[in-house]
Amino acid sequence: MHVTSPVRPxxxxGGKTYADVTEDICRQVEGKPTKQWMIAFTISVIVLIYGTACLFWTWWEGLGVWGLNKTVGWAWDITNFVWWVGIGHAGTLISAILLLFRQKWRTSINRAAEAMTIFAVLCAASFILMHMGRPWLAYWALPLPNAFGSLWVNFNSPLVWDVFAISTYFSVSLVFWYIGLIPDLATIRDRAQSKVSRFIYGTFAMGWNGSAKTWSRYEYISLILAGLSTPLVLSVHTIVSMDFATSVIPGWHTTIFPPYFVAGAIFSGFAMVQNLMLITRVVYRLEDYITLEHIESMNKVITLTGSIVGVAYLTEFFIAWYSGVEYESYAFINRATGPYWWAYWAMMTCNVISPQLFWSRKLRRSVTWTFFISVIVNIGMWFERFVIIVTSLHRDYLPSSWAMFSPTRYDIGDYIFSFGLFFTLFLLFSKYLPVINMAEVKAVIKSSSEKLPQKVSGVAKAQRISNPSFNKDPQ
Amino acid sequence: MIGCACALTLTTWTMGIDWPMIVGGKDPISLPNYIPVTFEMTVLFTAFGMVGTFLITNGLGPNANPNMFDPRSTDNKFVMAINLSSNKMAEADIVKILQDTGAEEVNIKQF
Known part of the structure; x- marks a missing residue:
């Protein structure tokens, strides 16, 4: 049995009871869309439409509309892909690894973080399709018997590993998220007033009846899926990093890539969760569920992974010099002092220096600072991928073919497409599904709520921590 | 296990037997290179197998009949069900015990 120390905040x-939890979280789902939601949704859809137009043109005209040249053959497409996949790591990390570690603070944020994961992986997948140039031939990446002869995909290629890794990650995350949703969907089904919503939520709730046996099996399946997802989370970005690490390009050909990519992924993923949750928290008035405790815990993870990433950057630089390989050293000196020096230093400032500010408790617990630094971290992580990809490619072995990359409006437009897609999906999710896992929050409320009546909690009120100043009751 | 076997069969058969290919100077059947795909397939099959089992054992499925004792149990109430026909005590006694020990509501329902 798990015991929570009474000194834990x-x-x-806000002294929520079980009924309050249901009420607070179902309010968004059952009510009419708010004005803020409508505005945000309209903007997202407009952005999505613009992006879709750019994407259509990219496919219609061909990849020539991008700013690629024969030296820089991979640029924003793969940068954006790796960036989105990285962001997609936090959700499953929160729900799987933190479940195994019995970190109860995950209960308030896991639902939204998992949804974010799924949408981010979708955005990442869209870049895979985009950079193929001929998306209707995407099935060539699958091991299908080929109608034009019996050629199979090359299982030695990390790009094929990627196909398997990303699709497995996506499907397992989706299933994990859905299983977690079932009890909450049942709650909404049983509260539904109209026949239509009862039917729809009832369909998706799959006849959940909440009996003790079902719950016990549910706990087991959650643990098993968490156990399966944990190595999966770590494997996905490892395999993504192998897209680079198994090549012979100086700057890519390094063994540090897998752990460094995984840390970077968790780093950017948590930053994105912070951004989304801080907005959701204010818009949906969920301050009692996503407290400063949650924000602080996530900031600690950001500082930890940010420091790992920082150490990795320095190690990479050191090894480039220590290896004595001329090309390798040049690639790194070129990153820091070459024509793309600004991207390198933007990455260093955003990813290495900014998360260190969270050593200060005051900044760690400040909502404004958290939001600001999370945005900075996301920008920094985008630059990290840009630095790795473009600066390693633009000066290759042959100085006569050295080139620069500059994005065209279609590079930018296709990036905007992914934002439109991401926010449209996230807004739809936050309107039609409960953004907080009600069932799991109810499970932690007994040991962790502030002032549940003694009759319910079974613990005398005096034994609990007295109301700490940072968690002041809003009323 | 099935996933692992499927993946290994797929990779070795396609790369090594059906159309042997030498890529990067490696043996047509180079098992270390098949680890990523094998791992992913194993996880995928296990996860889907477990979820399938979970749904079947609980009788869950799209539009399945929830068959609940009380719809409020998915909100904030706890339900304890006692089968009257297979119980030695009389109905009234059970109701009395429950009410004495603090049950909020005692209903007799036919299922």
Whole structure:
């Protein structure tokens, strides 16, 4: 059995009861869309339409509309792909690894983080399709018997590993997220007033009846899926990093890539979760569920992974010199002092220096600072991929073919497409599905709520921590 | 296990037997290179197998009949069901015990 120390600050503030949890979280789902939601949704859809137009033109005209040249053959497409996949790491990390570690603070944020994961992986997949140039031939990446002769995909290629890794990650995350949703969908089904919503939520709730046996099996399946997802999370970005690490390009050909990519992925993923949750928290008035405790815990993870990434950058630089390989050293000196020096130093500032500010408790617990630094971290992580990809490619072995890359409006437009897609999906999710896992929050409320009546909690009120100043009751 | 076997069969058969290919000077059947795909397939099959089992054992499926004792149990109430016909005690006694020990509501329902 898990025992929570009475000196731990409560996870859910405001003295919520079980009924309050249901009420607070179902309010968004059952009510009419708010004005803020409508505005945000309209903007996202407009952005999505613009992006789709750019994407259509990219496919219609061909990849020539991008700023690629024969030296820089991979640029924003793969940068954006790796960036989105990285962001997609936080959700499953929160729900799987933190479940195995019994970190109860994950309960308030896991639902939204997992949804974010799924949408981010979709955005990443869209870049895979985009950079193929001929998306209707995407099935060539699958091991299908070829109608034009019996050629199979090359299982030695990390690009094929990627196909398997990303699709497995996506399907397992989706299933994990859906299983977690079932009890909450049942709650909404049983509260539904109209026949239509009862039918729709009832269909997706799959006849969940919440009996003790079902719950016990549910706990087991969650643990098993968490156990399966944990190595999966770590494997996906490892395999993504092998797209680079198994090549012979100086700057890519390094063994540090897998752990360094995984840390970077968690780093950017948590930053994105922070951004989304801080907005959701204010818009949906969920301050009692996503407290400063949650924000602080996530900031600690950001500082940890940010420091790992920082150490990795320095190690890479050191090894480039220590290896004595001329090309390798040049690639790194060129990164820091070459024509793309600004991208390198933007990456260093955003990823290495900015998360160190969170050593200060005051900044760690400040909502404004958290939001600001999370945005900076996301920008920094985008630059990291840009630095790795473009600066390693633009000066190759043959100085006569050295070139620069500059994005065209279609490079930018296709990137904008992914934002439109991401926010449209996220807004739809936050309107039609409960953004917080009600069932799991109810499970932690007993040991972690601030002032649940003694009759329910079974613990005398005096034994609990007295109301700490940072969790002041809003009323 | 099935996933692992499928993946290994797929990779070795396609790369090594059906159309042997030498890529990067490696043996047509180079098992270390098949680890990523094998791992992913194993996880995928296990996850889907477990979820399938979970749904079947619980009788869950699209539009399945929830067959619930009380719809409020998915909100904030806890339900304890006692089968009257297979219980030695009389109905009234059970109701009395439950009410004495603090049950909020005692209903007798036909299922």
């Amino acid at each position: 409560p996870l859910i503030t």
